[in-house]
Amino acid sequence: MGGSPYWTVEAVRQVRYHVVSSNGLFDPGNTALLTGCPDAPMSPGDRRLVVIDQNVDTLYGHDVRAYFTAHGIDATIVPLRADEAVKQWDAVSRVVDAMNDFGIDRRREPVLAVGGGVLTDIVGFAASLYRRGTPYIRIPTTLIGLVDAGVGVKTGVNYERGKNRLGTYAPATATFLDRSFLRSLSLRHISNGLAEILKMALIRSEDLFALLESHGAAVRADRLQGTTEDLARASDAIIAESIHLMLEELQPNLWESALERCVDYGHTFSPTLEMHALPELLHGEAVVIDMALTTALATLRGDVSEAQADRIYNVIQALGLPLWNEVLEDPSLLEDALRDTVRHRDGQQRLPLPIGIGRHRFVNDVTSAELRDAARLLGDRARGYAPSAGTLVPEQVGA
Ligand SMILES: NC(=O)c1ccc[n+]([C@@H]2O[C@H](COP(=O)([O-])OP(=O)(O)OC[C@H]3O[C@@H](n4cnc5c(N)ncnc54)[C@H](O)[C@@H]3O)[C@@H](O)[C@H]2O)c1
CATH class of the missing domain: 1.20.1090.10 (Dehydroquinate synthase-like - alpha domain)
Incomplete structure (x- = not known):
């Protein structure tokens, strides 16, 4: 009796994500992206929003488009400039616009992020904000992406001079590692x-x-x-x-x-x-x-x-x-x-x-x-x- 009401809520959120290695992910015969991760399957007729680093798009965009076409996936490809100088809020907002225009179904349509650590950090951040959390999949194309940015749970962008000052903890459903991308990296x-x-x-x-x-x-x-x-x-x-x-x-x-x-x-x-x-x-x-x-x-x-x-x-x-x-x-x-x-x-x-x-x-x-x-x-x-x-x-x- 007496005193003001007081509640404590406690919950544990389970986390599960997968890191899958497969070289030549966009080779037409490679099915890792379609069936390699039990929590993120892709079947003919599915739609996907694919945000891709614009430099990676120049190098691999043709293969990426051909892959989705060959497997009957209706992919909307959005190239994005993604380097440290533009790792800022504006880039996040562009990804959010793309997700909104796509009309993403957050239960069934994870966003795919293809690029280096900057791109996957930006897309992961945008996905974690959109509708309080939309699933996403990372396909890192740099070595930092493969061994670090792609395998943890952090997303984010710089704010003023603060490195990764804005960000979230938001694991990707899956990360697909393909070291063959490194052949074109400086x-x-x-x-x-x-x-x-x-x-x-x-x-x-x-x-x-x-x-x-x-x-x-x-x-x-x-x-x-x-x-x-x-x-x-x-x-x-x-x-x-x-x-x-x-x-x-x-x-x-x-x-x-x-x-x-x-x-x-x-x-x-x-x-x-x-x-x-x-x-x-x-x-x-x-x-x-x-x-x-x-x-x-x-x-x-x-x-x-x-x-x-x-x-x-x-x-x-x-x-x-x-x-x-x-x-x-x-x-x-x-x-x-x-x-x-x-x-x-x-x-x-x-x-x-x-x-x-x-x-x-x-x-x-x-x-x-x-x-x-x-x-x-x-x-x-x-x-x-x-x-x-x-x-x-x-x-x-x-x-
Ligand atoms: N989230 C995390 O846990 C985490 C961990 C480590 C680093 N990071 C972040 O990662 C960023 C660094 O990532 P990065 O080193 O991948 O840099 P980056 O994303 O800027 O990519 C480097 C350059 O390589 C280009 N590129 C990407 N893939 C290529 C390919 N296959 N061939 C040719 N060019 C290619 C890009 O366009 C870019 O110009 C930093 O912003 C850092 O904060 C995040």
Whole structure:
């Protein structure tokens, strides 16, 4: 008796999504897209809205259209410009317009998103908003898409200078992985994806690191197409192991309620670096610079030996990735970045730092002075690679 009425509602939402590998998804004889996922079947007579990165449309649009025609699917194809500079609200609104014009049936007609991480993040975000959630399917066409953006549950776009500041947790019903798309990707974007794979290796798996050390440069040059048996084995193992480790980390913490996430390695300083240097640095390049900096920090703390740091820096270089960018010369930027991350991580740094290669711990006590020392150490090392340049740009290192 007495007091105001008070209710508590508690519910658990079950999540199930599928990640299906199949090379040559749009080969007419390949039925993976039609029957490969039990929760997203497609049959003759069905309609589908397909939002496709406009560059991917130029390269593969003919095959995509021919595939749907051959299988009797009435596909409406909407090409969309999708790069970091336009990863903004306007792009979401264009996808929402397309969904509205299509008159989507949210029970039966998942939207298909075909493109890199930018495209799948935009379409996923729009789908998660339209009618409070419309199913969608991802077909990533970049390496970042295959091993990272395509397999988690996050969607989003940038807002002003805030990286992915607007977004939702909205898993795709299914993601179809087809590494044959990578044949047309620039080496710079291949390297960009290898950065996220290297992240998983550095914090979780010395074996994956060893694979990158022995085969990374060759699989990069091969664009993970597996043109020899050895390269095919290495590419398959690198992609599968990286996704496996990523999903192992994501599954118990899909909604990120635990803020100590080792998959955030490389993502403490990089969001600020990436947005500050935009469009100069790609996402994976900013991530690898963050990892190079925190490797230096861990070296100063005695958690990573100099020999291990050398191996890490050599692999970064072999993968055609930068160690350094001149934005690191501004210590206040690193401090701002750390402050922003602390806000995002509920008042603590929760900074994943490597221990040797393949293991990690979380720290909360990184100081500004330590950051400056780490940046100085890394700067000396990077200048060893590129004596006269402040910036080591991957296109100069690679092909
Ligand atoms: N949602 C997540 O969990 C998550 C995870 C990691 C990264 N991301 C996001 O992913 C984005 C980066 O994705 P990205 O690296 O795929 O970049 P991207 O989507 O910008 O694609 C890179 C470039 O390659 C082109 N392209 C795409 N596929 C191609 C192909 N097969 N052949 C030739 N060109 C092709 C694109 O048009 C674009 O110009 C960032 O915005 C990042 O925030 C999201």
